[in-house]
Amino acid sequence: MDATALSPHIPLLNTEVSRAFELSTGPLMAVAVSSIVVLLILIIKFKLHAFFALVIISVLTALAAGIAVEEVVDVVVAGFGNTVGNVALLVGFGAVLGRLVEVSGGAQVLADKMLNTFGEKKAPLALGIASIFYAFPIFLDAGFIVMLPIIYTVARRLQGGFMIYVLPSIGAFLMMHALTPPHPGPTAAATVMGADVGLVLVVALLVGIPTWYLCGYRLGLLIAKQYPNMPVPSLLGEPDIRDESERPGLGTVLFCLLFPLLLIFYNTLFSTLEANGTVGADNAAFILSRLIGPTPIALLLATLVAMYLLYLKPRRGTRGLGDAIADLVDNALAPVCSIILITGAGGAFGAVLTETGIGQEIAEGLDGMGLPVILAGFLVAIAIRVAQGSATVAATVAGGIMAPAVAELDLGGLALAAIVVAIVAGAITFSHVNDSGFWLVGRFCGFDTVTTFKTWTVIGTAIGFMSFILSWGVYAIAV
Secondary structure, X not given: OOOOOOOOOOOOOOOOOOEOOOOOHHHHHHHHHHHHHHHHHHHHHOOOOHHHHXXXXXXXXXXXXXXXXXXXXXXXXXXXXXXXXXXXXXXXXXXXXXXXXXXXXXXXXXXXXXXXXXXXXXXXXXXXXXXXXXXXXXXXXXXXXXHHHHHHHHHHHOOOOOHHHHHHHXXXXXXXXXXXXXXXXXHHHHHHHOXXXXXXXXXXXXXXXXXXXXXXXXXXXXXXXXXXXOOOOOOOOOOOOOOHHHOOOHHHHXXXXXXXXXXXXXXXXXXXXXXXXXXXXXXXXXXXXXXXXXXXXXXXXXXXXXXXXXXXXXXXXXXXXXXXXXXXXXXXXXXXXXXXXXXXXXXXXXHHHHHHOHHHHHHHHHHOOOOOHHXXXXXXXXXXXXXXXXXXXXXXXXXXXXXXXXXXXXXXXXXXXXXXXXXXXXXXXXXXXXXXXXXXXXXXXXXXXXXXHHHHHHHHHHHHHHHHHHHHHHHHHHO
């Protein structure tokens, strides 16, 4: 979902953006806050479609912040293109894979097995734990979309509304994406600060598991009580099963879901071996991992495998199978096109706010206030996150800003890993309208803008603050 970067400034264009005039920090903050308020008014009060509202406000904000008129469209288009480039393939392939799992009856098979094993009362907990495992190597947006048909099926079968089943899963994906390598934010922050990625993973899991239980699972159940009749969306279609014998086996469904994870792990393994010098850049297995291991290609291959195993193979001999699979793909992609456009527009708005430089100015001010280094890193990450939206960029830039101060302390491995986790915890907080994930998850869950704030934003912020508190505890012990 997020693009990684390794420098304090995140360039969106090949050249520095020209300015019609310069604003100081105070007026820039006023422009940023006003643009967000007006955007919410347009969407919530006047019911303007989020795609149009985001593009309009992006242009107006760029002009008000002093970006030269001739540069405004370039900045907006660059932000839109960067976001869509990262999201479209993941969401597209993930949506088709999710629909295959749903219409083939695979989601029903998994739901039945889960409920028989854990019981109906523990279904939200089981979905959350399954999401933690599935989120380990895979990006939040793609993994969540693939998990959705299982969540949909469980929610339709049981009582309590959609929220009670989806919020623990959202919390799991948020925690794993924000805190744990090999996700790009914590990996990039650890690299910039010279921390051991393995130790960062250990501290992230030590901090993240109890954080998810309290702020993802328990808080999710508490929030869900406010929405007891939340309907289950039907974005991924309904099961298309004429006879129970047509349902795929449990092993087949699990293989289709785990196949992309295996490819991603394969890529991560050989990338690590190549970085350590264990294998060379000309190693055939390493070269193959670079081709089939990136998340978009892993999802493409998994979708093709699922097409055959879940849909075509059980229906061999049926007339019109080619047309049926084409219609299935069309029906899977149709509802996500709007979501991709909204997500891209959210990226455009975040790009405009990034180019104003407001986040960088606030972050540098916090860095120079003489705060404890772990607290300063957390606050710097929050400032950049709020200003430009991307959790990955916030974690990476905050790591780059704090690296010199941290280096002067000559910290040991565990203490340094705790600081990295504290920084990435700040980068997940206060998600709002400039965050592409805000729109992506909200729309796939059928939430309106206000509901997305009350669920996604609240859970993400709670996870960020509790992770920070626990990581500070680890830091205090380590030093």
